[in-house]
Amino acid sequence: MSIFPAIDQALEAFASFVWGPPLLVLLVGGGLALLIYSRGRPYRHLxxxxxxxxxxxxxxNDPGQVNHSQALSTALSGTLGLGNISGVAIAITIGGPGAIFWMWITALVGVATKFYTAxxxxxxxxCDASGELQGGPxxxxxxxxxxxxxxxxxxFAVAGLCGMLPVFQSNQTTQLLRESFAEPLGWVAPGGSLTFDFVIGLLIAVASAYVIAGRIQRIGKFSARVVPGMVLLYLGMTLVVIASFWEQVPAAFALIFSDAFSGQAIAGGTLGSVITVGVSRGAFSNEAGIGTExxxxxxxxxxxPVREGVVAMLGxxxxxxxxxxxTALVILLTGAWQQEGDIAGVTLxxxxxxxxxxxxxxxxxLLMVLPLAFSTIVTCWYYGMKCYVFLFGGRWQGLYTWLYMILIVLGAVASLSAVNSIIxxxxxxxxxxxxVSTLLLARHVNRAAHAYFTRMEVAKREGAEASQ
Structure with a gap:
């Protein structure tokens, strides 16, 4: 329960306002426009x-700091994790099963969007203030x-400093530890403990500081080692659950499709609210069009440049x-989303x-959440630092890192409502x-893509002729 309900309500109002129809049109409509403008060419080269x-x-010898696989792993570590686990639960709780359909839409058009943005x-x-080559919106x-x-x-840089805060990850990781372990074992009383939350947040901050000290190179290596294994573990867990309810899978998909255009699964639900929740949670999950990736x-x-665009499409x-x-199928098939009580986020x-x-x-x-939430936290530090350096130069970078560590701890003790609304x-x-910048510069990508894929096709044809 929040100790500052007025602040929570103000932040919720802000989030609802900015996620209005104009932004939905810009994200989904803009992605669809890029898909049409590219004539679907990127999809053919997945x-x-x-x-x-x-x-x-x-x-x-190429310019840059990390190879293609490390860049993708770093980008995925910023998206995979609690956005896929807690974020989906929040989407279903607020927007009903139909919100998942609109998350799918953001992904389908997001493939084209990520090709262009990357x-x-x-x-x-x-070049940044220190002369190092950097990329980003x-x-x-x-x-x-x-x-x-x-x-x-x-x-973008100012919003990035706020949007890349580690509060959501630390909040939901702490919530899972507290409600699934500390409370059942009697370590803390039901309803939570600020002391327990603070200690967990402090431990996450200390561990994050170690990885952050190695900057993008260490973050890239860490993500490349952790992300694939944790994703496979999570998929294995979900497949076991889905297999246990396999007869109900068609009905679950039918519910998603029917509710996507009705909003009947939520109290006072409207089609607009379902679309808003689905698109916003989809954008938070895959970050297509947001720019963080x-x-x-x-x-x-x-x-x-086109090579990295092709890699980014997998995101x-x-x-x-x-x-x-x-994740959605696990929540729907088990009926957890229909349970009574104030259950939200990762607990659901x-x-x-x-x-x-x-x-x-x-x-x-927890075995899957901890590494992925941790990798997201260190990746978001990297994103935030790039925004900080763009705005303020290389001065006082250590100050930003210390502030980031403090926010990890504060996020652990904050309310989920406030944290969710801010991010x-x-x-x-x-x-x-x-x-806006992607749509204005899309013609440059089309020209580069045409030249690159043409060279690929010619080389492939010549290789086939030489082998005959």
Whole structure:
């Protein structure tokens, strides 16, 4: 329960306002426009991403800080995790099962959006205050659109500083530990303990500081080692649950599709509210059009911007179409979403797994949540630091890191409502400069994509002729 209800209500009102119809049109409509403008060409080359991730095209002498696979792992570590677990639960709680359908829509058009934003992040890289090559929406705007568009770049960087706060991850990780372990074991009284939350937040902050000390190189290596294994573990858990209720799977999908256009599954539900919740949670999950993923993809070692765009397209597919769908099915099939009581966020997902795994459900979920939430926290520090340096230069970077550590602890003791509203609201603000600049510069991506894929097709044809 929040100790500042007035602040919670104000933040909820802010999030609802910025996620109004204009932004929904910009994100979904803009992504659809990019899909049509590209004539679907990026979708036809998804298979090329496998070759890129295998390292076949890597050159250590190329500009950038991390290779393609590390860039994707870093971007995924910023999206995979509590956004897929707690975020989906929040979407169903607030918007009903139909919200999942609109999350799918954001992913389908988000494939095209990420191709353009990641390509631009490499194409229009710029140097920061220390002379290091950087990518991201603020550099795309500065280098691609010029100085007269700098207010848009500043807007993204300011929103990024707030939207990349670690409060959501620390809040939901602490909630899972407290409600699934500390309270049942009698360590804390039901209803929570500020002391317990503070200690957990402090431990997360100390561990994060160690990885953050290695900057993007250590974050990239950590993410590449942790993310794939945790994703496979989570998918295995969800498949066991889905298999246990396999006869009800068609009905669950039918409920998602029917509620997507009715909103009847939520009290006072309307179609607009379902769409808003689905699109906002989908954007929070896969970050297509938000611009945060461009901060990671812009660090890729490559001289071919289109290559990183192709790699980035895998993000919405893995994140939303696969993992979020599995989470949604677990919650719907077990009936956890219809249970009485004030159950929200990661606790709802934990209860859903308990329907099949019993008391081991929360334990198995925790084994997956902790590494992914941790990787998201350190990745968001990297994103926030890039925004900080863009705004203030290289001065007092240590101050930002210390403030970030403090916010990890504060997030652990804050209310879920306030935390959710702050992050979702700032994601909406970030989407405006990202989508506007992407649509204005899309022609550069089309030209580069045409040249790159034409070279690929010619090389493939020549290789086939030489082998005959």
């Amino acid at each position: 298979g090329h991403s496998i070759g890129l991730l295998s390292g076949r095209y890597d050159d250590p 390509t631009l992040a490499v194409m229009f890289r710029g 603020m550099y795309v705007i500065r280098e691609g659109l010029g100085q007269r568009w700098m207010p848009l770049a500043v807007l 461009s901060l990671a993809h812009g660090a890729a070692k490559t001289r071919e 919405p597919i893995v994140d939303t179409l696969v993992i979020c769908t599995c 997902t934990a209860q859903a797994f308990s329907q099949v795994f019993g008391q081991f459900g929360p334990i198995l979920l 979702i609201g700032m994601y909406a603000v970030m989407a405006v400069p990202t989508m």
